[in-house]
Amino acid sequence: MNFNRRDFLKGLGLASTAWMLPRQLSAQSAPPHVIVIGGGFGGATVAKYLKLWGGNINVTLIDRNAQHYACILSNLVVTGALSMSRITLDYGTLKSKRGVNVIQGEALEVDPANRRVNVLVNGQYSAYPYDKLVLAPGIEFIPPDGNYREDLTPHAWKAGPQTLLLKQMLSSMSSKQTFVMTIPKSPYRCPPGPYERACAVADVLKRRKTGCKVVVLDANPSIQAEPHNFGIAFNDTYKGMLTYIPNAGVLSVDSKTKTVTTAAGKFTGHVLNVIPNQRAGQIVTAAGLANDPTGRWSLVNPLSYASPIHPDIHILGDSQATGQPKSGHMANAQAKVCADAIIRSFRGEAPDPNPVTSSACFSPITSSKASWLTASFQYDPGTKSMKRVEASFAEASSATSDGMQQMFQWADNIFADSFK
Amino acid sequence: MNPPSRFSPSPAAAPISHARRRSLVREFAIAAAVLASLSTQAAPPPGQLLASQCFQCHGTNGRAVGGFESINGKSADDMYKKLLEMSTRRPEGIMDVQARAYTPIQLKLIATYLASLPAQAATSVQR
Numbered sequence: 001m002n003f004n005r006r007d008f009l010k011g012l013g014l015a016s017t018a019w020m021l022p023r024q025l026s027a028q029s030a031p032p033h034v035i036v037i038g039g040g041f042g043g044a045t046v047a048k049y050l051k052l053w054g055g056n057i058n059v060t061l062i063d064r065n066a067q068h069y070a071c072i073l074s075n076l077v078v079t080g081a082l083s084m085s086r087i088t089l090d091y092g093t094l095k096s097k098r099g100v101n102v103i104q105g106e107a108l109e110v111d112p113a114n115r116r117v118n119v120l121v122n123g124q125y126s127a128y129p130y131d132k133l134v135l136a137p138g139i140e141f142i143p144p145d146g147n148y149r150e151d152l153t154p155h156a157w158k159a160g161p162q163t164l165l166l167k168q169m170l171s172s173m174s175s176k177q178t179f180v181m182t183i184p185k186s187p188y189r190c191p192p193g194p195y196e197r198a199c200a201v202a203d204v205l206k207r208r209k210t211g212c213k214v215v216v217l218d219a220n221p222s223i224q225a226e227p228h229n230f231g232i233a234f235n236d237t238y239k240g241m242l243t244y245i246p247n248a249g250v251l252s253v254d255s256k257t258k259t260v261t262t263a264a265g266k267f268t269g270h271v272l273n274v275i276p277n278q279r280a281g282q283i284v285t286a287a288g289l290a291n292d293p294t295g296r297w298s299l300v301n302p303l304s305y306a307s308p309i310h311p312d313i314h315i316l317g318d319s320q321a322t323g324q325p326k327s328g329h330m331a332n333a334q335a336k337v338c339a340d341a342i343i344r345s346f347r348g349e350a351p352d353p354n355p356v357t358s359s360a361c362f363s364p365i366t367s368s369k370a371s372w373l374t375a376s377f378q379y380d381p382g383t384k385s386m387k388r389v390e391a392s393f394a395e396a397s398s399a400t401s402d403g404m405q406q407m408f409q410w411a412d413n414i415f416a417d418s419f420k
Numbered sequence: 421m422n423p424p425s426r427f428s429p430s431p432a433a434a435p436i437s438h439a440r441r442r443s444l445v446r447e448f449a450i451a452a453a454v455l456a457s458l459s460t461q462a463a464p465p466p467g468q469l470l471a472s473q474c475f476q477c478h479g480t481n482g483r484a485v486g487g488f489e490s491i492n493g494k495s496a497d498d499m500y501k502k503l504l505e506m507s508t509r510r511p512e513g514i515m516d517v518q519a520r521a522y523t524p525i526q527l528k529l530i531a532t533y534l535a536s537l538p539a540q541a542a543t544s545v546q547r
């Protein structure tokens with residue numbers, strides 16, 4: 001923005017900032033304004049808890065969509081077990097009950113010097129001023145080489161139309177056909193998610209069609225989450241129909257012929273589900289905040305999720321680089337730490353020095369049984385990072401029908417805790 | 421990079437000049453914020469942030485929307501004992517693993533905070 005401090009002062013006919021002090025103090029009767037970009041699990045939760053805990057704070061939540069489609073449970077929409085409405089979360093309660101100002105728009109760029117964010121709303125460009133900005137845009141994909149097209153080889157890793165596209169491709173498979181999927185290099189959104197998808201797809205093909213195969217091409221050297229339960233599923237439950245191939249990073253994709261070339265060879269499927277490698281949401285990268293050593297994710301202070309580059313900008317959820325897992329449960333957890341820290345900062349206080357965060361994932365392994373995975377993190381002042389509490393890191397001893405029931409109860413609660 | 425002229429101050433938010441004025445006097449911002457917030461923001465009660473990590477499963481303010489037990493407005497002593505027990509017994513389910521995330525001091529703070537929340541509303545459908 002070239003509207004700078006000097007122009008502004010000139011515009012007001014002011015000579016010095018000293019004059020501003022009394023104005024500034026009296027202007028403080030206006031409540032502070034927090035803008036949140038991205039109304040997913042991180043963004044919705046931070047907006048809600050700023051209102052719930054913060055009292056007199058103006059909160060504006062901006063998302064490109066009128067509602068959020070949760071990735072959580074979306075593998076069961078792919079298989080046809082659940083309908084899209086089960087994972088569709090609207091912002092009505094955040095508006096009416098919590099008093100969040102919700103705006104549908106595309107955030108295009110951040111202007112940290114002037115503390116405003118530029119947003120396209122209804123075809124109009126607007127600048128939104130903030131005192132604090134929270135970026136929770138989730139992930140962006142790094143398109144693979146080749147003529148990759150997500151309309152022909154869907155990822156279904158951001159829920160919505162992609163989920164329905166993969167569902168339709170899966171349901172139109174006939175007997176003896178092959179479903180090929182690729183798993184991105186870690187870190188990516190939802191460590192157990194791809195293995196869960198492999199199981200959900202294998203389950204439905206096993207029950208509905210004859211002689212179908214599932215090929216799972218993992219860029220990583222081994223199963224990245226719940227190795228015990230997914231190991232049993234791959235080696236036992238889906239023995240003979242599911243092939244798991246590690247160290248099979250994608251080299252190129254030909255979406256037209258549904259062919260993927262990997263470090264472990266070339267594979268063609270009737271359905272090809274490419275889940276590309278990932279990085280922080282575009283708005284984070286555009287703001288120069290994707291500053292971890294890989295250049296993909298955003299380094300933040302885990303006591304507040306504030307950026308060390310621009311302390312008034314907080315980045316949380318899948319986009320951040322604290323080493324904590326990229327999950328909805330974790331995005332919600334971080335959002336509460338961030339909301340608390342922002343409220344304290346408006347009081348002139350430092351963040352809570354001892355935050356705890358958790359992640360939890362429930363994974364359907366068959367149509368009636370699910371396993372779970374959880375890990376929690378405590379702040380370690382020595383390394384200034386969130387450190388996993390080893391005793392709090394475990395997966396279910398087996399997939400059970402109780403686990404399946406708990407999965408739906410957990411989903412109800414986390415959906416409501418984030419969006420209602 | 422969009423030309424700045426395409427961006428107009430948003431009517432939905434506070435006037436742009438207000439925010440600019442603020443950014444101009446950042447050196448005073450902290451003092452001003454303290455003054456302002458003394459009247460508008462209460463200090464976060466101890467245990468609130470820790471206990472909110474239970475709400476993904478047990479509902480906002482400990483009031484579950486279905487399935488899992490609500491954990492608001494119970495006896496702090498009972499809650500603390502239960503949490504300690506869950507954090508030390510042979511883990512049976514995800515809750516026992518969750519309880520292991522916290523130190524006994526943190527569990528006590530959580531139990532005390534949860535006890536201070538109003539008990540389940542009578543009209544609620546939760547068990």
Ligand SMILES: Cc1cc2nc3c(=O)[nH]c(=O)nc-3n(C[C@H](O)[C@H](O)[C@H](O)COP(=O)(O)OP(=O)(O)OC[C@H]3O[C@@H](n4cnc5c(N)ncnc54)[C@H](O)[C@@H]3O)c2cc1C
Nearest residue numbers: 038040041042064071107137138190317318326327328329
């Ligand atoms: C198949 C699958 C299963 C999963 N299962 C689980 C599970 O069991 N448990 C679990 O905890 N997690 C699970 N996850 C992971 C979880 O969905 C994500 O980790 C979580 O959604 C991350 O939250 P977030 O707020 O960072 O991003 P999101 O929830 O993706 O929210 C980002 C939001 O930002 C908006 N946005 C982005 N950029 C802009 C912009 N420039 N302007 C306006 N709006 C913008 C998007 O529209 C979106 O609504 C699963 C994921 C998948 C794919």
